[in-house]
Amino acid sequence: MSATTIPATGPTVAAGPGPLRLTWLHLRYQFLETVRVPIAVLGNMLFPALAMFFFVVPQSDVAQNPLWATMSVASLGLFAVCSASLFTYGLGVAEDRQLPFDPFLRSLPAGPGPRMVARIGNGAIFALFGLVPLILIGWLFTAATVTVGQLFAGVGTILLVSVPFVLLGMAVGYSLSAKAALPVVQVVLFPLAFAGGLFLPPQAFPSWLDAISQATPTRAGRDLLVQALTGQPAYPAAWLVLLGWTALFAVLAVGAYRRDEGRRFR
Amino acid sequence: MTRTHPPERAPVVAPAPPEAAAAVVAVSGVTRRFGDVVALDDVSLDVGAGELVGLLGPNGAGKSTLLSLVSGQRRPDAGTVRLLGGDPRDAASRAGLGITPQETGLPPTLRVREVVDFVGGHFADPVPTGELLEQFGLTDLARRQTGALSGGQKRRLAVALSLVGRPRVVLLDEPTTGLDIGARQALWDAIRAYHADGGTVLLTSHYLEEVQALAQRVVVVDRGVVRADDSLDAILRRVGLRRVALRSASDLAAWPGVVRAERRDDGTQELYTADADTLVRELVRGDVDFHDLQIRGASLEEAFEEMVMQEATR
Numbered sequence: 001m002s003a004t005t006i007p008a009t010g011p012t013v014a015a016g017p018g019p020l021r022l023t024w025l026h027l028r029y030q031f032l033e034t035v036r037v038p039i040a041v042l043g044n045m046l047f048p049a050l051a052m053f054f055f056v057v058p059q060s061d062v063a064q065n066p067l068w069a070t071m072s073v074a075s076l077g078l079f080a081v082c083s084a085s086l087f088t089y090g091l092g093v094a095e096d097r098q099l100p101f102d103p104f105l106r107s108l109p110a111g112p113g114p115r116m117v118a119r120i121g122n123g124a125i126f127a128l129f130g131l132v133p134l135i136l137i138g139w140l141f142t143a144a145t146v147t148v149g150q151l152f153a154g155v156g157t158i159l160l161v162s163v164p165f166v167l168l169g170m171a172v173g174y175s176l177s178a179k180a181a182l183p184v185v186q187v188v189l190f191p192l193a194f195a196g197g198l199f200l201p202p203q204a205f206p207s208w209l210d211a212i213s214q215a216t217p218t219r220a221g222r223d224l225l226v227q228a229l230t231g232q233p234a235y236p237a238a239w240l241v242l243l244g245w246t247a248l249f250a251v252l253a254v255g256a257y258r259r260d261e262g263r264r265f266r
Numbered sequence: 267m268t269r270t271h272p273p274e275r276a277p278v279v280a281p282a283p284p285e286a287a288a289a290v291v292a293v294s295g296v297t298r299r300f301g302d303v304v305a306l307d308d309v310s311l312d313v314g315a316g317e318l319v320g321l322l323g324p325n326g327a328g329k330s331t332l333l334s335l336v337s338g339q340r341r342p343d344a345g346t347v348r349l350l351g352g353d354p355r356d357a358a359s360r361a362g363l364g365i366t367p368q369e370t371g372l373p374p375t376l377r378v379r380e381v382v383d384f385v386g387g388h389f390a391d392p393v394p395t396g397e398l399l400e401q402f403g404l405t406d407l408a409r410r411q412t413g414a415l416s417g418g419q420k421r422r423l424a425v426a427l428s429l430v431g432r433p434r435v436v437l438l439d440e441p442t443t444g445l446d447i448g449a450r451q452a453l454w455d456a457i458r459a460y461h462a463d464g465g466t467v468l469l470t471s472h473y474l475e476e477v478q479a480l481a482q483r484v485v486v487v488d489r490g491v492v493r494a495d496d497s498l499d500a501i502l503r504r505v506g507l508r509r510v511a512l513r514s515a516s517d518l519a520a521w522p523g524v525v526r527a528e529r530r531d532d533g534t535q536e537l538y539t540a541d542a543d544t545l546v547r548e549l550v551r552g553d554v555d556f557h558d559l560q561i562r563g564a565s566l567e568e569a570f571e572e573m574v575m576q577e578a579t580r
Contacts, residue, residue, distance in 0.1 A: 016361050016390045025387040029376065036375035036411075100371030107337040108388045109360040109431075 022110045026118035034122065044087070044126060048080040049133035055199075057141045067230055069144035071201065073134055074154070074225045079198040080130035081158055082218065085165035086172070086185045088123045093173025094181040097260065123166055124159055131158070146229050153228040161221035164242065167249035174256035192218045214238075217245040289348070290315050290435045290466045291336055296345030298331055298490075305331040307490040308345070313468055315434070318461045320481030320498075321470040328490040329470040333437050336468070337365050350434060361389065364433030366424040366441060374413030378404055378423060381412055382430055389431030402426040402456065418449045425453055429460060436460065438469040442476060454479055507564040508542035511535070514556040521545070538564065 017025070035041060056072045057063050063072075096102055105115065135151075138144040146154065168188070172181050193199060195209070196218020202210055213219045220241040223234035291313040298306040306328045313319050321329050334340045335347045338354030352359030372381060379395055386392030399405045402422045407415065415423065421442065428436045438457065442450040457480060461467050471477050477484060477498075484501045486494040494501060507525060511534050512518075518535055519527035523545050526538040539545045542561045549556060 016388060022388065025384065029373075029380065029384045032380065033373055033375050099373075100368040101373055102371075103334070103339050104365065104367035104371055106339055107360060107363070107365050108385065109357045109363070110388055111357045 016109050019114060022114035023117045023121075026110075026114045027121050030118050030122045031125065034126065041126060041129060044080065044084050044130045045133050047083070048076045048130060049137060051079075051199075052076050052134055052137050053141075057137070063142040066143045066145045067232070068201075069138065069142035070146060070230050071226050071232075072142070073138035073144050074229050075198040075201070075222055077131050077134050077154075077158060078161065078196075078218065078222050078225055079193050080134065081127040081162045082165045082193065082198075082221075083189055084127040084130050085123055085162050086169045086189050088126060089119070089166055089169025090172035090176075090181045090185040091178060093119075093170060094176055094178040097174070098178060120166055123169075124162065127158075127162060128155070131155075150229050150231075154225060157225050157228040158221075161217075161224060161242065164217050164221075164246040164249045167246065167253045171249060171252035171256045174253065174260045192216055195219070196222055198222060215241060217242055220245075289313060290317075290350060291468060292346075292348040293332070293336065294346050294348075296332075296335060296342040296347060298328075298335065298340070298342050304490050306335075306342075309487075309490070309492055310345075311485060311492065311495070313435070313466060315466055316461075316464055317483060318457075318467040318481055319469070319483045319485060320477030321468060321485050321487060322472070322474065322477050323470075323487035324472060327487045329487055330439060332487070333365075333439055333468070333470060337363060337437055361431075362434035364428035364431055364436040366428045366436075366438055368424070368439075370420075372412040372415075372420060372423065375411055377409050377411055378415070379408040381423065382427065385427050386430040391432055392430050393432060395430075398426050398430055403452065418445050421445055422449070422453065425456060429456075433465070435466040435468065438467065440471055440473070441469060443471075443473065450476075502563065507538045507540060507568065509560075509562055509564055509568065510537045510539060510542050510545055511558070511560040512537075512556040513558045514554060516554060518549070518554070518556075522548070534558070538568070 052072070056069070056076075062068045106112075169185070172184055172188070176184060195213050196202075196216045197205070197213055198218055202213050202219060202222075205213055214235055214237065220234075220238040223238050224242065226232050227234040289312040291311070293309060293311040296306055296309045297304070309328070309332065311332075321332065323329050331340070335342055336349055336354055338349070338356075338360055341347075341355060347354055349359050350362050354360060354363075376384070379399070382395045382398060386395060386398075395408075396405070399408055402425070404419070404422060404426065407419060412420065412423065421444070425438065425441055428438065441457065442453050445453070454476075457467060457469070467480075469477070469480065481498055484494070484496065484498050485492060486501070513534055517529075518524065518537055519529075521537070523539045523541060524537045525540065528536045530536065537545065546559070546561070
């Protein structure tokens with residue numbers, strides 16, 4: 001203790017680290033916390049890769065058609081990102097809220113910003129992890145093909161498309177307990193993925209289902225991603241649909257955060 | 267707070283801190299409700315720089331609520347809370363604040379060294395991790411995940427985390443609950459050393475021994491109200507009771523001057539009185555047959571019990 005000096009009394013304490021350093025700090029430690037539970041990371045990488053192996057690779061008329069194979073990789077890739085976003089934020093936030101470490105973190109000299117931004121950054125990192133095996137399988141076992149430019153456009157698009165799902169996940173995570181969040185995330189994720197054409201190509205849908213499909217954020221995201229990767233144009237309203245859902249989920253997420261704050265930290 | 271005391275008693279005035287104007291913690295007229303429950307009812311409390319204040323009260327008295335207001339986790343329904351001259355809900359005001367996490371709340375997959383680095387990273391001039399771990403005897407555990415620590419080790423880490431940012435004030439919520447005597451002594455030494463260096467400490471405990479061992483000033487809280495706020499000695503003096511223990515065939519509970527009496531299972535009678543000398547003199551003069559006489563000052567626990575009982579019967 002003798003080496004520890006207390007600053008003399010004065011109106012201000014020396015300024016602490018800035019928001020960028022704090023965000024980087026939270027990003028590093030949240031990443032460490034997650035990566036120490038390898039099954040959480042692996043599960044996210046395995047499911048889309050297995051789906052690819054079981055449903056796409058064996059069907060040679062899909063796997064050997066460059067356009068169809070690329071679309072399959074895009075659909076399952078989007079599924080991996082939706083799933084990572086919804087689980088990381090829906091379940092992860094709900095679990096964090098239950099930890100007694102949470103109020104301690106709130107008392108440290110950092111606002112909620114660095115934690116939130118770090119959480120979004122980590123969601124993106126783990127979502128991209130989920131894409132790696134898919135891209136490898138697509139490249140090695142199917143005729144899927146992209147130029148380097150298309151690949152970067154695809155990764156950029158998928159990160160943009162993930163925003164509404166991150167927000168939806170946060171809305172769930174800040175509204176529900178971890179126990180309730182898990183089934184809700186599953187109930188939301190699978191119908192959205194199916195209706196959005198992530199499991200079956202929307203070209204196989206009857207017209208009534210196709211109409212519903214075009215109103216979902218998953219379909220809008222899928223078509224935009226396919227457009228970036230193959231040049232196949234998305235339906236005209238895709239951006240509008242995606243923006244609409246993003247706005248709605250943003251309102252829900254902010255509302256849920258405020259309600260939670262009011263409930264626990266009045 | 268003097269209004270809560272009976273007029274016949276000497277008015278209780280908090281010892282004026284050296285720089286009363288620049289209170290490190292200033293709570294003024296604060297009321298905080300949870301639904302229908304009033305957790306704090308018009309509470310005022312100033313803690314000056316360099317004070318070591320013990321916040322004492324039974325579970326549910328409002329101690330933790332008070333700390334959560336000071337650390338900016340909650341806001342009061344009425345009244346104001348200032349921390350180091352600012353609003354504790356502003357992150358910048360908390361740059362000079364250290365608090366302990368609840369021991370169960372450490373992130374289980376992070377290593378001891380990593381948690382210290384992480385928390386220290388929030389401050390301008392943190393204590394080097396190695397130095398802090400050394401001071402709290404955690405050096406050998408630096409690479410251990412916190413989920414694998416014993417309860418005592420977690421407590422030590424929790425108190426270490428409150429000091430990593432070289433805070434000007436620390437809030438310690440039940441810092442040594444559930445520790446063995448050796449571990450508790452070591453933590454008390456660390457808290458005393460921090461205080462000796464000029465740090466300000468506000469600690470809660472329902473461990474009376476802890477407050478008695480550490481605090482210079484004691485604030486007694488019960489049912490959301492400050493019952494007393496004074497120096498440790500004055501709290502003891504104010505109740506001013508002596509405990510007279512003896513064995514006797516006759517029941518002495520109603521003897522003049524006895525405020526309260528208890529009979530233990532082994533037949534010993536414990537008599538609490540303001541003037542032990544007079545009581546013993548009267549017993550001898552009255553030719554009461556007694557033996558095994560013991561007299562000592564009331565402990566903080568006994569003083570506290572008396573205080574709360576008097577409030578309740580008024």
